[in-house]
Amino acid sequence: MSVTTERLRGLIETTRGELPSLTVELVRDLEVHEQMSIADVAELTGLSAHTLRYYERIGLVEVPRDAAGRRLYDREAVGRVVFITRLRDSDMPIAAIARYVELVKQGPDTEPERLALLEAHRADILNRLHDLQGALAVVDYKITTYGGACGT
Amino acid sequence: MSVTTERLRGLIETTRGELPSLTVELVRDLEVHEQMSIADVAELTGLSAHTLRYYERIGLVEVPRDAAGRRLYDREAVGRVVFITRLRDSDMPIAAIARYVELVKQGPDTEPERLALLEAHRADILNRLHDLQGALAVVDYKITTYGGACGT
DNA sequence: GCTTGCCTTCGACCGCACTCGAAGTCCTAC
DNA sequence: GTAGGACTTCGAGTGCGGTCGAAGGCAAGC
Numbered sequence: 001m002s003v004t005t006e007r008l009r010g011l012i013e014t015t016r017g018e019l020p021s022l023t024v025e026l027v028r029d030l031e032v033h034e035q036m037s038i039a040d041v042a043e044l045t046g047l048s049a050h051t052l053r054y055y056e057r058i059g060l061v062e063v064p065r066d067a068a069g070r071r072l073y074d075r076e077a078v079g080r081v082v083f084i085t086r087l088r089d090s091d092m093p094i095a096a097i098a099r100y101v102e103l104v105k106q107g108p109d110t111e112p113e114r115l116a117l118l119e120a121h122r123a124d125i126l127n128r129l130h131d132l133q134g135a136l137a138v139v140d141y142k143i144t145t146y147g148g149a150c151g152t
Numbered sequence: 153m154s155v156t157t158e159r160l161r162g163l164i165e166t167t168r169g170e171l172p173s174l175t176v177e178l179v180r181d182l183e184v185h186e187q188m189s190i191a192d193v194a195e196l197t198g199l200s201a202h203t204l205r206y207y208e209r210i211g212l213v214e215v216p217r218d219a220a221g222r223r224l225y226d227r228e229a230v231g232r233v234v235f236i237t238r239l240r241d242s243d244m245p246i247a248a249i250a251r252y253v254e255l256v257k258q259g260p261d262t263e264p265e266r267l268a269l270l271e272a273h274r275a276d277i278l279n280r281l282h283d284l285q286g287a288l289a290v291v292d293y294k295i296t297t298y299g300g301a302c303g304t
Numbered sequence: 305g306c307t308t309g310c311c312t313t314c315g316a317c318c319g320c321a322c323t324c325g326a327a328g329t330c331c332t333a334c
Numbered sequence: 335g336t337a338g339g340a341c342t343t344c345g346a347g348t349g350c351g352g353t354c355g356a357a358g359g360c361a362a363g364c
Contacts, residue, residue, distance in 0.1 A: 030348090037221070037340085037341085038341075039220070039340075047340090048322085050323055053343090054321080054322065057343095068330055068331085068341080069341085070327080070330085070331095070341055071341085071342090071345095076325095077185065084285050086290045086331095087287065089283045089286065090283065090288070093320080111298055115295065118291055118295050119295060122295065125287060125288045126288075129281065130285055131241045132241075132277055132280055132281050132284070133281070134241065135241050135244075136242070138239075139270055139273060139277065140271055143274065145271050146263055146267045190311080200352090201311090202352075205312090206351080220359080220360060220361085221311085221359085221360090222310090222311055222313090222360090223311085245350080245351095246319095246351070247352080255363090
């Protein structure tokens with residue numbers, strides 16, 4: 001398991017900023033062992049086991065169990081978690097993610113609404129990028145000002 | 153007052169994403185009437201009066217009063233609030249901003265630490281930009297996939 | 305002189321996204 | 335057979351960043 005986990009982690013790392021759009025697909029295409037424990041998924045995603053249980057509890061993922069009632073994440077569940085993580089990384093509120101997941105559950109008829117949701121979120125991301133670039137400029141300006149003023 | 157306010161707002165809007173590094177300086181260079189009410193500053197910055205009082209309460213700004221005890225923001229206070237707003241826009245935690253303000257209060261000896269603080273924050277912003285770009289790519293990928301799948 | 309309306313302080317409360325702890329279960333290795 | 339450790343559920347707690355409401359003050363206009 002840890003071999004696969006390391007490969008996955010590595011792939012996600014390597015694709016950071018280069019081919020990030022493929023990470024979800026990579027998860028799908030890897031021969032991830034069908035079964036991953038919560039600890040494996042935690043290590044893979046960087047989320048805590050607590051958080052993974054929380055995501056399940058609020059309905060973002062459904063996770064199969066073994067005979068003893070323990071979580072065994074299958075590929076679909078892992079892919080879902082990775083996707084959710086990406087959305088959370090971009091500050092998409094959990095309520096919106098839950099809505100999206102709900103739509104997916106309801107079947108293909110909801111695709112237009114899902115698309116609208118994603119496009120709204122896309123706009124949010126662009127705004128955030130814009131704000132961040134503005135703030136970066138302010139900070140850079142302050143830094144260079146100090147540089148001039150105190151010789152650093 | 154409202155004329156000045158509109159000019160300022162306009163300038164901030166126009167410089168969005170173009171010369172954002174200058175906004176704080178613009179505030180300084182404008183003939184902002186020495187006195188602005190809390191409502192004026194709220195309108196100018198987009199913060200609520202509640203939030204402005206909150207910022208003062210936790211020590212981020214000091215605001216002079218008129219004879220009746222009402223807040224009269226001077227240029228320094230307005231500039232401070234605008235700067236804080238920029239930092240908050242980039243998710244700088246209030247605790248860090250408070251620390252920075254504290255250092256400013258302590259005088260010029262603290263400039264190296266202020267600089268370090270800003271540089272750490274600058275690194276945070278770059279990370280956020282990176283994450284956001286990754287998330288944007290994922291969302292775009294999902295959107296184009298839907299485009300292919302459902303003809304939108 | 306009284307209404308209107310923005311201002312003041314103060315402390316309580318909210319929503320979000322976790323985060324934790326308690327109490328108990330189950331498999332593994334010795 | 336027993337100790338260890340990772341797992342389970344459940345509900346409560348935390349930290350952040352505001353947000354709100356109550357109770358009252360002051361000034362301008364009718």
